[in-house]
Amino acid sequence: MMLTSSQTIIIIAVTAAATIITRYLPFMLFSDKNESPYIDYLGKVLPYAAIGLLVVYCLKGINITDSPYGAPEAISIIVIAMLHYWKENTLLSIGAGTVIYMILVQAIFI
Numbered sequence: 001m002m003l004t005s006s007q008t009i010i011i012i013a014v015t016a017a018a019t020i021i022t023r024y025l026p027f028m029l030f031s032d033k034n035e036s037p038y039i040d041y042l043g044k045v046l047p048y049a050a051i052g053l054l055v056v057y058c059l060k061g062i063n064i065t066d067s068p069y070g071a072p073e074a075i076s077i078i079v080i081a082m083l084h085y086w087k088e089n090t091l092l093s094i095g096a097g098t099v100i101y102m103i104l105v106q107a108i109f110i
Contacts (some may be wrong), residue, residue, distance in 0.1 A: 068109040071102070071104075072109050076101040080097035
């Protein structure tokens with residue numbers, strides 16, 4: 001199906017408007033004048049909950065009864081935890097953990 005130029009422009013405009021609205025609406029709704037203890041609580045708790053959810057999602061498919069018994073994942077998690085404890089740099093921990101995991105799965109635990 002071919003789109004006309006006007007259809008393409010309309011699609012781009014609607015997508016851009018939706019993106020802008022979803023990006024700026026929380027800042028307009030929850031500005032400093034409307035502080036809420038509930039929003040403060042969510043701001044403190046949700047980042048950790050999201051990281052926990054991502055960890056569980058990433059580890060859900062591991063089969064500890066088959067080789068390599070989850071070893072690449074366990075090694076990567078240990079390295080990430082130690083590196084984050086040592087350097088306290090989230091991007092370094094995530095990047096190094098990803099690189100180590102990829103090396104383990106593609107070169108060592110084939």
